[in-house]
Amino acid sequence: MEIVVGSSRQITPTRAKNQETTGGGFVEAKVLTVRSTRNRRGIPPAGDRDRRQGGNDYDPAAGRVLMLLVPDGGMIPRDIESNNYRVFVRFAAK
Numbered sequence: 885m886e887i888v889v890g891s892s893r894q895i896t897p898t899r900a901k902n903q904e905t906t907g908g909g910f911v912e913a914k915v916l917t918v919r920s921t922r923n924r925r926g927i928p929p930a931g932d933r934d935r936r937q938g939g940n941d942y943d944p945a946a947g948r949v950l951m952l953l954v955p956d957g958g959m960i961p962r963d964i965e966s967n968n969y970r971v972f973v974r975f976a977a978k
Contacts, residue, residue, distance in 0.1 A: 913952040
């Protein structure tokens with residue numbers, strides 16, 4: 885029999901621990917689909933008005949849009965949509 889006197893280590897969920905330590909770490913993802921960028925705005929036909937709202941956020945003409953699936957969503961920062969992050973993509977063959 886083993887008797888231990890004192891307090892035990894605090895146990896944190898794996899997901900919470902990874903989120904704290906992966907600031908700048910790697911996240912593996914699966915590519916679901918790839919598509920071309922959105923078309924740029926054109927001049928509306930004569931007599932029509934431009935009904936589109938928004939700023940000048942254009943997609944680059946030579947760009948590609950990737951839809952990724954991250955199996956462990958806890959690895960992604962909660963405020964990822966705030967545009968406070970830069971994302972780097974590295975491709976590695978299986």
